[in-house]
Amino acid sequence: MSESNSMNLKLKIWRQLNSNAKGKMVDYQVSGVSPDMSFLEMLDVLNDQLITKGEDPVVFDHDCREGICGMCSLMINGQAHGPEERTTTCQLHMRKFKDGDTIIVEPWRAKAFPVLKDLMVDRSAFDDIIQAGGFISVNTGNAPDANAIPISKENADFAMDAAACIGCGACVASCKNASAMLFVSAKVSQFSLLPQGEVESKERAVNMVNKMDSLGFGNCTNEAECEASCPKGISISNIARMNREYTSGAVTGK
Amino acid sequence: MSSTLAVTLKSSVVKKQLVGVTGLLLCGFLVTHLAGNFLLLVGPEAFNKYGHALTSNPLIYVAEAGLLALFLGHMGMAIRVTLQNKSARPEGYYMKTRTGRGSTFASSSMPYTGIILLAFVIFHLQGIKFGEVYNVTYDGVVMRDLYRLTFEKFSTLPYVGFYVLSMFAMAVHLSHGFWSAFQSVGFFHTRYTPALRKSAIAFALVVGGGFSFLPIYCFLTGAN
Numbered sequence: 001m002s003e004s005n006s007m008n009l010k011l012k013i014w015r016q017l018n019s020n021a022k023g024k025m026v027d028y029q030v031s032g033v034s035p036d037m038s039f040l041e042m043l044d045v046l047n048d049q050l051i052t053k054g055e056d057p058v059v060f061d062h063d064c065r066e067g068i069c070g071m072c073s074l075m076i077n078g079q080a081h082g083p084e085e086r087t088t089t090c091q092l093h094m095r096k097f098k099d100g101d102t103i104i105v106e107p108w109r110a111k112a113f114p115v116l117k118d119l120m121v122d123r124s125a126f127d128d129i130i131q132a133g134g135f136i137s138v139n140t141g142n143a144p145d146a147n148a149i150p151i152s153k154e155n156a157d158f159a160m161d162a163a164a165c166i167g168c169g170a171c172v173a174s175c176k177n178a179s180a181m182l183f184v185s186a187k188v189s190q191f192s193l194l195p196q197g198e199v200e201s202k203e204r205a206v207n208m209v210n211k212m213d214s215l216g217f218g219n220c221t222n223e224a225e226c227e228a229s230c231p232k233g234i235s236i237s238n239i240a241r242m243n244r245e246y247t248s249g250a251v252t253g254k
Numbered sequence: 255m256s257s258t259l260a261v262t263l264k265s266s267v268v269k270k271q272l273v274g275v276t277g278l279l280l281c282g283f284l285v286t287h288l289a290g291n292f293l294l295l296v297g298p299e300a301f302n303k304y305g306h307a308l309t310s311n312p313l314i315y316v317a318e319a320g321l322l323a324l325f326l327g328h329m330g331m332a333i334r335v336t337l338q339n340k341s342a343r344p345e346g347y348y349m350k351t352r353t354g355r356g357s358t359f360a361s362s363s364m365p366y367t368g369i370i371l372l373a374f375v376i377f378h379l380q381g382i383k384f385g386e387v388y389n390v391t392y393d394g395v396v397m398r399d400l401y402r403l404t405f406e407k408f409s410t411l412p413y414v415g416f417y418v419l420s421m422f423a424m425a426v427h428l429s430h431g432f433w434s435a436f437q438s439v440g441f442f443h444t445r446y447t448p449a450l451r452k453s454a455i456a457f458a459l460v461v462g463g464g465f466s467f468l469p470i471y472c473f474l475t476g477a478n
């Protein structure tokens with residue numbers, strides 16, 4: 001990496017000691033950032049510089065750093081996972097920014113996602129929703145032959161698309177209502193579109209939606225900011241499917 | 255675990271469906287109201303007789319009660335949803351940028367255009383329905399001369415301006431609300447939903463434009 005290539009950036013980062021403390025935006029300078037780094041690597045560089053100075057490093061969630069685990073988050077310049085379409089923060093490259101830019105970094109914000117420290121939030125509300133119905137509990141028998149259960153190509157595609165959800169919570173973070181509908185609907189759809197999951201599809205929708213509501217997420221107003229900021233491009237058509245499954249499940253007493 | 259009725263009615267899914275369905279029914283009301291308004295172009299007798307036929311039918315009270323229930327239901331549920339949504343994010347963002355690929359001006363301004371419409375409905379009822387009573391007699395039957403009242407009301411520019419601006423707000427409200435109601439009740443189709451979104455805009459233009467046309471028409475032709 002040539003010196004001329006390295007970037008200097010100004011960062012405004014949310015710092016908060018713990019979930020009870022009052023946080024604030026703090027200004028930082030970070031130097032020696034390569035345009036080939038990911039956003040998280042840039043934060044690693046910042047943290048190295050902070051540790052060298054004897055300061056507390058910035059806490060943020062991450063794991064796989066290859067866009068598949070859903071652990072990374074961050075509101076970057078007011079957008080969930082930053083400005084790139086269908087890209088997680090860990091896959092966002094610094095070349096998308098310019099030398100000298102000021103970048104605003106905040107945690108996901110929702111009543112159901114309390115901040116634990118700095119940029120790390122507690123997303124266990126999603127686990128609670130999964131525990132309420134995100135599984136198949138009927139006996140589906142032994143592993144069948146690959147083609148023994150016919151599934152239309154269309155349904156297989158829709159189910160696969162829904163299953164691409166990594167549960168990162170960008171939908172909640174970007175929704176002005178902090179609604180979790182896109183996440184829940186993806187989980188409802190990935191099961192209900194396939195024969196093994198279809199059996200319990202209505203009661204699953206009812207149980208998961210009721211759980212979601214009890215956790216303090218907002219109500220969907222069909223603005224589709226969730227779909228637009230979803231790193232996996234989950235479609236709001238899943239929300240429509242969940243809506244009809246919920247209602248038919250509720251009226252049939254499932 | 256089955257859902258009790260109370261839980262179902264309070265669920266985020268059903269609340270939205272109630273807002274959507276009442277909204278769609280109100281759209282139906284708008285269409286009939288607009289169609290009736292166009293009798294203004296036919297002439298005073300047709301317009302006044304239509305008004306009389308509506309108000310002299312005893313079923314009008316049932317219809318009005320139903321309409322009021324729709325309005326109150328739509329509004330009450332929407333207010334509830336909006337307040338809950340505000341409390342779902344107690345601490346806002348330092349910076350929030352729209353992606354430009356999701357929400358629209360119409361979708362994000364629903365509560366505001368809704369408030370404008372509420373103010374409009376009150377003003378409109380007070381000015382026309384509960385406004386001055388002029389009488390006219392056709393075939394020996396005395397009835398309200400709503401034709402005269404309408405032209406009188408729309409003879410000043412601020413009055414016409416307020417109507418046109420309110421109808422603009424309504425068009426914006428409808429352009430999101432109309433398709434959004436279908437999504438809430440569970441209708442989504444890869445081909446028809448984009449078409450539905452376009453037809454929501456067309457519907458908004460026709461209804462908003464139609465309701466704006468008549469005040470302007472009265473203003474321009476009434477002076478002569």
Ligand code: FES
Pocket residue numbers: 062063064065066067068069070071072088089090091166
């Ligand atoms: S760290 Fe795993 S998806 Fe970003």
